[in-house]
Amino acid sequence: MTKWAMVADLRRCVGCQTCTAACKHANATAPGVQWRRVLDMEIGQFPDVRRVFVPVGCMHCDDPPCVSVCPSTATRKREDGIVTIDYDICIGCAYCFQACPYQARYKVSKPTFAYGDDNATENERVRFKAEMMNVAQKCTFCVERIDEGTAKGLTPGVDPEATPACVNSCIAGALHFGDLDDPNSNVSRLLEENESFRMHEELGTGPNIHYLWDKRS
Amino acid sequence: MSGVTQFEGVPPWLQRNWDIRAAGNFVGGGTGTGFLLVASLAGFKLGLVWPLALIGLAFVGAGLLCVWLEIGRPWRALNVFFHPQTSWMTREAMVSMPLFAIGLAAAWFNSPSLLLAAAVVGLGFLYCQGRILKASRGIPAWREETIVPLIMATGIAEGAGLFLALASLMPGALPAWAMPLFILVLAARFLLWRTYVARLARGGAPKKASAALRKAHPLIFWGGHVVPTVLLALALALPPAVAPGLAVVAGLMGLAGGWYMKIVIILRAAFNQGFAVSFAPTRGAGTPAGGAAPGWD
Structure with a gap:
């Protein structure tokens, strides 16, 4: 089996938001929609204050609450772990928004463009997807790249053509993508060699973005 | 208003995906099914079933209409x-079908037995509404265990309040048990509300969610419970001539208290989970540090 997952090395992330920009470029999301976002967190109190940059987005959970609540079956989980949304079935009830503890979902209720709603650029006109209006949308782990890449015999996380755009773009080598079920994959090795945590793990969702925070001793 | 879901930062923020229309579904569904339940108990004695059935169904229908108006793709x-395998929203919609079928049959045939059957199905509908909230794992104030009994208790209390108010306006229509029953359901709702608020205050919700509940508490306590109970006690103690007036006011206050409680839960205490890290990474100072959960700490 395959289980796609992401590893974010918090020691490396510099909060440059290149992943965010790459995601927007790859997926043509509307202004204000950021499937891949980098949080800028301040932790502690003076004089012991830390600044941490935390990439977030859909965690493609093992037990995704968005899937179980979805009344239309638009949100589904594939066998390889990727949580997808069928825009043609979704009724836009936003129940999945309430179920997701990672605030990963967005809804765009009207065509929205960078230079005004009536002023779409040529690129925005070409890439506008009417089927995504008024329905839920979120990070897909760039599922099309993964599917097309694996069909060509490429390895996601290793071959850029088959790897999510945010991971490809990361200037600091903080983002990694790969198959958790393969003990020799890049992500498996990183998790083996480093201390890691997952966000809101106590909620039992089994998120699949792992955060590295220290070398394993 | 922007046409895009707003992302508001690191600490929990108030959900804005479900607005007053969604709250309307919980208000209408709770009041309607609660009313059907209490009315069904009176239906056998009154013999006049059809208006009771139609009033209850009208509330449920209005609630469903509200939520239909809110969804992004209403024609789907x-x-x-x-x-139905896992979604309580699907189950709520499915239960509404027999609820309306049996309820309308009760009205058509003026049948107390069918009204009772509709009330039982209505309880199922109300239970689904509670589970819809509980399954919302991204909203701490909704996923709390006591939300299901609380939603059920307030639905029944709202229905009982509405029934009390309406029956008090019609001479001879108010059963003797209606006032004591209303006091009982108000007491049950208040106990559940207190438990719910206390559990969230003990770390079950972001600080702002607990603050919103605390802020709403006096009005819910006094206006939704204490004053109606006192009014009913007076109605039971004073001469029958003044009792109906007091009962109408008490019933409407108990009803409004439930609606306000739901609006607070759905719209004002519905802060999301926010973001948290378990550890700060080894960087800068050279050593790792503990994590943080802004808005919760």
Whole structure:
């Protein structure tokens, strides 16, 4: 089996938001929609204050609450772990928004463009997807790249053509993508060699973005 | 208002995906099914079933209309029936079908037995509403365990309040048990509300969610419970001539208290989970540090 997952090395992330920009470029999301976002967190109190940059987005959970609540079956989980949304079935009830503890979902209720709603650029006109209006949308782990890449015999996380755009773009080598079920994959090795945590793990969702925070001793 | 879901930062923020229309579904569904339940108990004695059935169904229908108006793709609404395996929203929609069928049959045939059957199905509908909230794992104030009994108790209390108010306006229509029953359900609702608020205050919700509940508490306590109970006690103690007036006011206050409680839960205490890290990474100072959960700490 395959289980796609992401590893974010918090020691490396510099909060440059290149992943965010790459995601927007790859997926043509509307202004204000950021499937891949980098949080800028301040932790502690003076004089012991830390600044941490935390990439977030859909965690493609093992037990995704968005899937179980979805009344239309638009949100589904594939066998390889990727949580997808069928825009043609979704009724836009936003129940999945309430179920997701990672605030990963967005809804765009009207065509929205960078230079005004009536002023779409040529690129925005070409890439506008009417089927995504008024329905839920979120990070897909760039599922099309993964599917097309694996069909060509490429390895996601290793071959850029088959790897999510945010991971490809990361200037600091903080983002990694790969198959958790393969003990020799890049992500498996990183998790083996480093201390890691997952966000809101106590909620039992089994998120699949792992955060590295220290070398394993 | 922007046409895009707003992302508001690191600490929990108030959800804005469900607005007053969604709250309307919980208000209408609770009051309607609660009313059907209490009315069904009176139906056998009154013999006049059809208005009772239609009033209850009207509330439930109005609630469903509210939620239909809120969804992004209303003309795909029938897709809501696709996922009964796990979705409580699907189950709510499915239960509404027999609820309306049996309720309308009760009205058509003026049958107290069918009204009772509709009330039982209505309880199922109300239970689904509670579970819809509980399954919302991204909203701490909704996923709390006591939300299901609280939603059920307030639905029954709202229905009992409405029944009390309406029956008090019609001479001879108010059963002797109606006032004591209302006091009982108000007491049950208040106990559940207190438990719910206390559990969230003990770390079950972001600080702002607990603050919103605390802020709403006096009005819910006094206006939704204490004053109606006192009014009913007076109605029971004073001469029968003044009792109906007091009962109408008490019933409407108990009803309004439940509606306000739901609006607070759905719209004002519905802060999301926010973001948290378990550890700060080894960087800068050279050593790792503990994590943080802004808005919760």
